[in-house]
Amino acid sequence: MFRTSPAEEAATTRFLDRRGRRYAVSARAVVGILAAGLAPFAGPPAGAWLCGAVAVAFAGWNLLHLHWARTGRPAGVGRADPAVVALLALAQPWLVDPGLVALQLGWVAVVVSFTAITVQWYRPPLAGALTAVLLAGAYLAGCLLSGLGPGEALLAGGGAWMLVGAALSRLLRVLVVRAGQDADALLADRFATERAAATEAARRAEQRRHWAAVHDTAAGTLLMVGLGEVGGREPWLRGQVDRDIATLEGRSADPAPSLARTVARSRVRVRPEPVPAYPGLPGPALAALDGAVGEALENVRRHAGTGAARLRLHPRDGGVRIEITDDGGGFDPASVPRGRTGLRTSVAGRMAGAGGRATVVSAAGRGTTVTLDWPAPDRPAPDGPERPGGSGRPGAADPGVPALRLLRGLRLAQSLVVLVVLVVFCLGNLLATAELYPAPWAAWIWFAGIAAVALADLALVTADRYWGAVRLPAAAFVLLMALGATLSLPADGLVRPAHWTLGVTGFLGVLLFCDRRLRWTVGFIVTHVVLMAGVLVLRGRADPATLVEFGIVVVGVEGLHLAVALGAVALRTVAAETTAAAAARAAAVTREEIAQRVHGDRERRYAALRAGVLPLLRGLRDGSLAPGDPDVRRRAAVESARMRRLFAAGDDGGELAGELEALVERAERRGLVVRFAAAAPGPEPPAQVRRTLVGHVGAMLAAATGTARVALHADDGGLVLAVVAELGAGRGPRPVPGDGSGIRTEILEHEGRTWLEVRWQQRSPR
Amino acid sequence: MAAAVTAVIVDDHPAIVEGVSGWCAAADPPITVLAAGPGPEIASTGPGAAADVVVLDLFLGGSVPDLAVLRGLVEAGRNVVVYSQDETPETVLGCVDLGASSYLAKSEGAGHLVAAVHAAARGASYTGPVLGGVLAGDRRPERPVLSVRERQVLLAWFESESKTLVAHRLHLSAKTVDTYIARVRAKYADAGRPAPSKAALVARALQDGLVELGEL
Numbered sequence: 001m002f003r004t005s006p007a008e009e010a011a012t013t014r015f016l017d018r019r020g021r022r023y024a025v026s027a028r029a030v031v032g033i034l035a036a037g038l039a040p041f042a043g044p045p046a047g048a049w050l051c052g053a054v055a056v057a058f059a060g061w062n063l064l065h066l067h068w069a070r071t072g073r074p075a076g077v078g079r080a081d082p083a084v085v086a087l088l089a090l091a092q093p094w095l096v097d098p099g100l101v102a103l104q105l106g107w108v109a110v111v112v113s114f115t116a117i118t119v120q121w122y123r124p125p126l127a128g129a130l131t132a133v134l135l136a137g138a139y140l141a142g143c144l145l146s147g148l149g150p151g152e153a154l155l156a157g158g159g160a161w162m163l164v165g166a167a168l169s170r171l172l173r174v175l176v177v178r179a180g181q182d183a184d185a186l187l188a189d190r191f192a193t194e195r196a197a198a199t200e201a202a203r204r205a206e207q208r209r210h211w212a213a214v215h216d217t218a219a220g221t222l223l224m225v226g227l228g229e230v231g232g233r234e235p236w237l238r239g240q241v242d243r244d245i246a247t248l249e250g251r252s253a254d255p256a257p258s259l260a261r262t263v264a265r266s267r268v269r270v271r272p273e274p275v276p277a278y279p280g281l282p283g284p285a286l287a288a289l290d291g292a293v294g295e296a297l298e299n300v301r302r303h304a305g306t307g308a309a310r311l312r313l314h315p316r317d318g319g320v321r322i323e324i325t326d327d328g329g330g331f332d333p334a335s336v337p338r339g340r341t342g343l344r345t346s347v348a349g350r351m352a353g354a355g356g357r358a359t360v361v362s363a364a365g366r367g368t369t370v371t372l373d374w375p376a377p378d379r380p381a382p383d384g385p386e387r388p389g390g391s392g393r394p395g396a397a398d399p400g401v402p403a404l405r406l407l408r409g410l411r412l413a414q415s416l417v418v419l420v421v422l423v424v425f426c427l428g429n430l431l432a433t434a435e436l437y438p439a440p441w442a443a444w445i446w447f448a449g450i451a452a453v454a455l456a457d458l459a460l461v462t463a464d465r466y467w468g469a470v471r472l473p474a475a476a477f478v479l480l481m482a483l484g485a486t487l488s489l490p491a492d493g494l495v496r497p498a499h500w501t502l503g504v505t506g507f508l509g510v511l512l513f514c515d516r517r518l519r520w521t522v523g524f525i526v527t528h529v530v531l532m533a534g535v536l537v538l539r540g541r542a543d544p545a546t547l548v549e550f551g552i553v554v555v556g557v558e559g560l561h562l563a564v565a566l567g568a569v570a571l572r573t574v575a576a577e578t579t580a581a582a583a584a585r586a587a588a589v590t591r592e593e594i595a596q597r598v599h600g601d602r603e604r605r606y607a608a609l610r611a612g613v614l615p616l617l618r619g620l621r622d623g624s625l626a627p628g629d630p631d632v633r634r635r636a637a638v639e640s641a642r643m644r645r646l647f648a649a650g651d652d653g654g655e656l657a658g659e660l661e662a663l664v665e666r667a668e669r670r671g672l673v674v675r676f677a678a679a680a681p682g683p684e685p686p687a688q689v690r691r692t693l694v695g696h697v698g699a700m701l702a703a704a705t706g707t708a709r710v711a712l713h714a715d716d717g718g719l720v721l722a723v724v725a726e727l728g729a730g731r732g733p734r735p736v737p738g739d740g741s742g743i744r745t746e747i748l749e750h751e752g753r754t755w756l757e758v759r760w761q762q763r764s765p766r
Numbered sequence: 767m768a769a770a771v772t773a774v775i776v777d778d779h780p781a782i783v784e785g786v787s788g789w790c791a792a793a794d795p796p797i798t799v800l801a802a803g804p805g806p807e808i809a810s811t812g813p814g815a816a817a818d819v820v821v822l823d824l825f826l827g828g829s830v831p832d833l834a835v836l837r838g839l840v841e842a843g844r845n846v847v848v849y850s851q852d853e854t855p856e857t858v859l860g861c862v863d864l865g866a867s868s869y870l871a872k873s874e875g876a877g878h879l880v881a882a883v884h885a886a887a888r889g890a891s892y893t894g895p896v897l898g899g900v901l902a903g904d905r906r907p908e909r910p911v912l913s914v915r916e917r918q919v920l921l922a923w924f925e926s927e928s929k930t931l932v933a934h935r936l937h938l939s940a941k942t943v944d945t946y947i948a949r950v951r952a953k954y955a956d957a958g959r960p961a962p963s964k965a966a967l968v969a970r971a972l973q974d975g976l977v978e979l980g981e982l
Contacts, residue, residue, distance in 0.1 A: 219851065220779040220872070227875055229785035236780035644851065644873055675873065677853070679899030679924060711925040713899055722925035750934045755926055 016180040016570065020173070023566055024121035025069040028081070031114045031559045032062040035107040038555070039095065041548045042107060046094035054095060058088065058111075069122075082131045085115045089135065092142030101146045103497060104158035105549050110556035112139045113162045117563065120169040132166035161425075165560065168417055172567045175410050179571055183578040190585035197592040199348045204599045218244040218613060219643040225620070226637025230627040232620075241621045248614060257290035259313075266297035269308040276313045279320050285374045288354030289322065292347045296324045296370040304328025304368065322372040330362045347372070407575050408464060410568060411514060415458045418507045422451055426500040433498035436490060446485035450501070450508065453478055457511045466515045475524055478508045483531055491539040495549045502532065502553055506561035514568050521565045525558050594655060594684075605646055605665075613639050638668045645676055656685060656719070657712065659694050664710060667701040674701070675709050682714025683762050689741055693721050696745065696758045703727045718742070718761040727754050771797045771887040774814035776835075777823040777849070778804035782872070786821055786849070789876040790883065797883055806835040809844070818887040819867075821879070824850040824857065833860055840865040840964075845886040849879065858900040862954055865964040868892040869900075889970045891951040899924030901950055910953035919946040948974070 036055035044051035065081050088095070089112050096106035116132040123131060136159050143153035154160050221244055224230050230237065259278050263270045278286055293311075300309045304326040312323045347370060351358040356374035430447060437443045453474055460466065467474060482501040489498055509524030536542050536550060616635055619625030625632045645661055657678055664674045685693065701708060704725035711722045742762065748755040773790060777783050783802045790797035801814035808814045809822075820839055824832060839846050847868045848861045861869050867886035870878050871894070878894045885892035893901070902912075902920035912920075915936075922932040923943070933940045952971035955964040 217779060221781045223872055224781040224785035227785060229788045230781060234780070234784060236784075240780055641873065675927070677896060677899060677924065679855070679896075679903045709925070709927050711895075711899065713903055713921060713924060715921065720921070720925070724926045724928070724931065748931070748935050750931055753928070753931065755931055755935065757925065 013177065013180045013184050016176060016574065019570065020176070021069065021122040023563075023570075024118040025066055027559065027563050027566070028114055028118040029062040029066040031555055032111050033059045034555045035110045035552060036062075038548050038551045039107045041544060042100060042105075042552065043097040043545065044095050045097065051095050054088075054091070058084075082115055082119055082135055085112055086135055086138035088112070089138035089142040090145070092139075093145045093147075096146070098146040098148070100549065100552075101143055101157055102148055102152060104161075105495070105552055107552050108142070109139065109158055110552055110559075112136075113158065113165055113556065114559060116162045116166040117169040117560065120166055120173050125170065125174075128166070128170060132163055136160075136162045136166075168413070169563075171413055172410065172564065175413070176567060176571045176574070179407070179574045179578070183574050183581065186578050186581045186585070190581045190588070193585050193592075194588050197588055197595075199352055200592065201349070201595060204349075204595070218248055218617065219640045221620075222613070222616070222636040222640035222643070225627045226633055226635075226640055228628075228633055232623075232627040237627075238621060241617050245614065245617050245621065248610060248617070257286045259290070259293065262290055262294050263297065263311070266294065266301060267307075268297045268301050270297070270311050271308070272310075275311060278313075279315045281320065281374065284354045285356065288350045288356060289320070289372055289374055292350045292356075292358060292370075292372050293322060293324065295347050295350070296372075299368070299370075300324070300326045300328065303331070319373070319375050323369060324372075325367060325369045327367045330364050330366045330368050351376075407571055408461065410571055411461045411511075412458075414507075414511055414514065414564065414568070415454065415461050418454045418504065418511060419451075419458065421504050421507065422447075422454055426504055429497045429500040433493065433496075436493045436498050437488060438490065439488070442488050443485065446481045446488070446501070449481035449484075450478060450504065453481075453508055454511070457508075467512055471512055471516075475509065475512050478505060478512070479524075479528060479531060482528065483535070486532060486535050491541055494536060494539065494541050495546055495553060503557050506558050507564075510561050510565045510568070514565075515572070518565060518569050522562070525561060529554055529558065597655070597658075605642075605661075609639070609642055609646060613643070634671070634673070637673060641673075641675070642668070656690050656693065659690065660697060660710065660712060660721075663694060663698055663701065667704070667708070672701065672704055673707040675707070677709075677711050679711070679713035682712075682719045683717065685719060685760055685762070689743060689760055692741065692743055693719070693758055693760060696756065697721060697723055700725055700727075700754070700756050715759070716761070718759060720760075721758045723756045724753060726752055770795060771819065771884060772800050772817045773797050773819040773821055773883055773887075774800050774809045774817035775802035775821045776804075776806055776809050777802070777821070779823070782823065782849075786879060789880055792876075793880040793884070795884075797880065797887075806832075806838070809839060810842070818845065819883045820844050820846045821883065822846050822848050822866075824848055824852060824861070833864060836861060836864050836866060843966075845889065845966075847879070847882045847886050847892075853896055853900075855900045855903065858897060859904060859906070862897070862901070865955070865967070867967065868894065869897045870894050871896040889966045890974065891948065891955070891967050891971075893920075893923075893947045893951055895924045895927045898947065901954065908957065910950075910957040912950055912953065916946050916950050919943055920950060923947065 036059045039055040040048040040052035061081075061084055088108050092101060092106065092108050096108050100106045101109070112135050116135045119131045119135075120128040139162060140150075140153050140157075140159045143157045143159065144150065148157055217240070221230075221240055257278060259275050263275050278289065281289070297309060301307060306326055306328045309324050309326045312325075314321045314323075347358040347360065351372055351374070354374065355376060356372065357376035358373075359371040360368065361371075362368035426447065430443060434440045434443065456474075457467075482505040485501045486494070486499065493499060495502070505528050506525045509521050509528070513520040513524060533550070536546060612635075616625065616632075616639060619632075620627060627633070627636075642665065645664070660676065660678075664676045667674050697710060700723040701710075704723075705728055706726050708723060708725035711720075713720050742760055744759045744761075746757045746759070748757075775783050775786050777786070787799045787802060790799050797819075800817045801808050801812060803814075806822075809817070809820045814820075822836060822839065824836070836846060836848065845867045846865075847870065848866045849870050849872060850857070851872050852858075853871045853873075858869050867889075868882035868891060870882055874894045874896060878892075882892040882894065898920040902917050902924060918936060919932060919938075922935055923929065926932060926935075929940050929943050932938070932943050936943075938946075948971055952968055955967035955971070
């Protein structure tokens, strides 16, 4: 029914795009600058000064790139950075000590692999893959130029690892984007549901207003007949009863709607002049169109700021289309605050009520066009007032499941990645360097410990569980294993391939703390780095060269771990949002279902009411019923009270009010006169409580004679139901002891009348 | 003895006019209906302009309450008893805020209407059970602060429609029940937009000793 801006439809995807790009570029810049800072101290063949100059230039490029990425200019900047990094890779023979290259400890290796990873977050899949291949190729070429053999460059040098890392990064990105699309679909669905519900509510309100206006007159007549104020000879009585019958039968006495009159009343300048006349249409359609035109013009007067509108009327085959356009400020339909949906709901509600359709198209600064169609075009509206809940999405039943499934997919991927890293790289390194260990068998203990934690994580993921209470002990255990493995190495094996825990320990932190806030993962990684630095100092390896190498490893490896953790955080945020959106949608659907049920019930009662009121009025008109007859008076009193109840309550009165009204009507059929009043709306009680409350009232009314008062009001987050009545002898209610559902009753008897008060206190949800 | 109370009825339904006129004639002391008619002008021109009290139907031929008519009457210093089919809290509170002496639902019969007209003629307020329920349920941020007892009295009055029952249940005298209700109305008259008849309501409540200046 309402065209929505793309911003509303794809909010999450756009948010993820923006956020993902910013994270990726920032992370890449931080790693680039840190690595460049270490570069001159890692023994570059071209000398510290030349390498330093390159490093400074590269750091500057990083800042420039970051700035460009943030401002979004110039276009195509995403392609420039990988090219710069590829040049850096080719220059490795001059910039990095070949000994470090062979150990994958060169600073350029860190920058290249990080670029291949981060580029996946802001380039399309194919471009990202090509960039990764280009970077890996340049890196391998640089390794070969440094004198490494092809196999050495691919494995020990880490060229293959770059492609694996890029692929993992792409996988993460795809998971997050899919979760975002799911979230957007759910959000759009939720907005559509709420819009449809608002339109439906407006339609019902319009119908009620119509009933109320039509019956104001009949209710007034019967009220006074019921109160005995009409003798039967009044000169006005016949004419009034005639009018009452005419309105009840739907023969309106109002003059036919006139477009010229409505326009004149609106105080808006309308072009072209003179305005055309409505074509001949059924009365209810004309009334709805006229009301909708009035609302639309009122909206122009209030909000457009121009006081002028264009009105076009196109007669169609058996119908009409009316367009009202202004050149005013317009509004963003997505930003209209809740409860201020005046134009949207009132116009749409009126038209929907009469079988027509209203479309409002507006955008800030571009005016507003209201299109009224009667009858509604056959083509279903994109998000028209179809019954909410019928749009085919399972969201109401299982909120957020798609996002939760993706979250599980991410955990599974992470867990498998860690196992692959453990088996391929750690185990490989361990086998290749086993002879370095003073006691080779001991090295396996530490490996088995860490592998056990990774396998346990995999088991937890498959069981859809998290680490929970054993999280901190497990984290301490992992750090202990890493420390043990590090301490069992000879001092010259530190920060070398033999030091296999360095590359994987942080990853285990990502697994263990994946459902906690990011600071936990960061804390774990920092603890690990501090412990390893402590070991270096303890083992006398705190020399500048080793520290630089250690720095490069930390920047490269832990940067990757943090990037993965960040992706998980983004995915979790989206999952939470999706779940909330689905829950809100489900709540809206439930509300709407209740309202529809209540309204349907009211429609049935309206039909029954006509059946009771019309014979009464006809009898008064033709004189077969005398207003002075006590039985006629009683019938008139009952019918006027029924009318009043029917038209007074809103559909949001809920099921309790509806059941009470039905109960009161049953009592009235027995001849009891019931005055029912509902004050400020309260919470809707659960079905069990509702049954008990209605049961109390029913028992009282069954025992009552003469007249009774039933009152319902909200009090302190609960409900109070009161019945005051004269009861037949020996038929009093008994107080009901508290039954744990929060219901209390109080009974007062005074001067022959009994006052029952039933109080239900909603317990706090916690 | 004060002069007889006079009233003008603004209602477009002949049965309502007939009924209200009948109640007024039978009232003790009697109320003289000076004029009655379907449009608001009946209250400001001819004999109706001199009436002590205006009995006003809010829905004069329309489907939305015409608060402008009420505002005009109140600003002219008239004492208005609103007599309406509409029991929605927004409408009721809107009328109280504008300065109506009383708001009665059409379902509230002769006794309440006569009492309301008598009170309005003295410049005082009258609160029927429906209005009492709405005031007790008022959750708007700008509402006046009611004491626990005042709320209890209002709700009991709404529930039972009987001041005898309220008095018996809360162990008060019937007069004290009236005092609590009148104090609530004085607080409402003292809150929000100023209007001549609201000021008069407060003045009346002070004069009658129902409230102290410090309580407002």
